[in-house]
Amino acid sequence: MKAIVIEEFGTVDQLVMTEIDRPVLKDNRLLVEVHATSVNPVDTKRRKGLFGGTLPMIVGGDVAGVVVEVGSQVTGFTVGDRIMANGARTYAEIVSVNPDRAVKLADHVSFEETAAIPLAGQTAYEAIIKRGQVSEGDRVLIHAGAGGVGSLAIQLAKIQGAYVSATAGPDNQELLKMLGVDHPINYREKEFAKELSDIDFVLDTLGGDVLKQSVSVLKEKGHLLSIAEEPDQKRAEEKQINADFFSMSPTREGLEALNRWLTDGKLKPILSKVVPFTEEGVRDAHELSETGHVRGKIIIKIKE
Numbered sequence: 001m002k003a004i005v006i007e008e009f010g011t012v013d014q015l016v017m018t019e020i021d022r023p024v025l026k027d028n029r030l031l032v033e034v035h036a037t038s039v040n041p042v043d044t045k046r047r048k049g050l051f052g053g054t055l056p057m058i059v060g061g062d063v064a065g066v067v068v069e070v071g072s073q074v075t076g077f078t079v080g081d082r083i084m085a086n087g088a089r090t091y092a093e094i095v096s097v098n099p100d101r102a103v104k105l106a107d108h109v110s111f112e113e114t115a116a117i118p119l120a121g122q123t124a125y126e127a128i129i130k131r132g133q134v135s136e137g138d139r140v141l142i143h144a145g146a147g148g149v150g151s152l153a154i155q156l157a158k159i160q161g162a163y164v165s166a167t168a169g170p171d172n173q174e175l176l177k178m179l180g181v182d183h184p185i186n187y188r189e190k191e192f193a194k195e196l197s198d199i200d201f202v203l204d205t206l207g208g209d210v211l212k213q214s215v216s217v218l219k220e221k222g223h224l225l226s227i228a229e230e231p232d233q234k235r236a237e238e239k240q241i242n243a244d245f246f247s248m249s250p251t252r253e254g255l256e257a258l259n260r261w262l263t264d265g266k267l268k269p270i271l272s273k274v275v276p277f278t279e280e281g282v283r284d285a286h287e288l289s290e291t292g293h294v295r296g297k298i299i300i301k302i303k304e
């Protein structure tokens, strides 16, 4: 089968289409034919070697596809099921999937839109629903609202009934409004820290100055949650807010909730580009991701 393999850490030239062995089915796993996966910033960071790891390496965390083999201990799935899953090594035609990290898709949901969900959606779910406990009437700020995580986090915060402010550049202001943002902020023209106060919950996706300045917009006992870097605890204590960082851990509960919202149309992934499963397509996708200005998600279409 074909996979995009990284032989050495480095530039996009290290993404090489290679013929490799199909994964061997384990008793407690599914083998899934991947129809679409997506690019997450972590893929490009891994490609550059920022997290180390053993080479050769295949990156990718999103699976949208069809079950082709079912391990003997697995219940609840059969060959032919259309599924989405949090996976690993997903830039490949077939992947081994943990059934606890997989859910069946409704017939009307496309593989391309589905591929936008698992990693970014579980991150948004953990941030907004589990850790943020965002609820009706909360005042929420989401940074990089046009990004893969931000565009889903906005939709989850709106589902929860929050009043949502979000930042994006000038070209993405209409998108923020379309996603239901109550107070869109063009960060190139306005400083969010001067626009906002009394916020209950901030999701920081950018770190650096954005993280530092976010402290000042929160109300006392408000919550600053970052997926980019550890907040400064001393400053958080001075301002009497809660501040923390997390690395997403996928849950079945999260995937099921995301699947329900995807099925009933409450959650609409934003797809900026669909690239073919070729060296050129995947290299283009990584270059685009590394600009830091992707709108929503880039999808890699592996199979029709």
Ligand SMILES: NC(=O)c1ccc[n+]([C@@H]2O[C@H](COP(=O)([O-])OP(=O)(O)OC[C@H]3O[C@@H](n4cnc5c(N)ncnc54)[C@H](OP(=O)(O)O)[C@@H]3O)[C@@H](O)[C@H]2O)c1
Binding pocket: 040, 041, 042, 119, 120, 123, 143, 144, 145, 146, 147, 148, 149, 150, 167, 168, 169, 170, 171, 172, 187, 205, 206, 226, 227, 228, 246, 247, 248, 289, 292, 293, 294, 295, 296
């Ligand atoms: N800790 C975790 O578990 C976890 C999980 C997922 C992701 N992450 C990390 O979280 C970060 C975001 O992930 P992502 O997938 O959402 O990234 P992404 O899709 O690549 O984000 C791109 C978006 O960022 C926006 N942006 C860039 N600079 C901005 C600024 N100064 N203010 C506001 N918006 C800005 C861009 O909008 P404009 O073009 O309009 O500027 C663009 O839409 C990445 O570093 C990723 O590695 C961490």
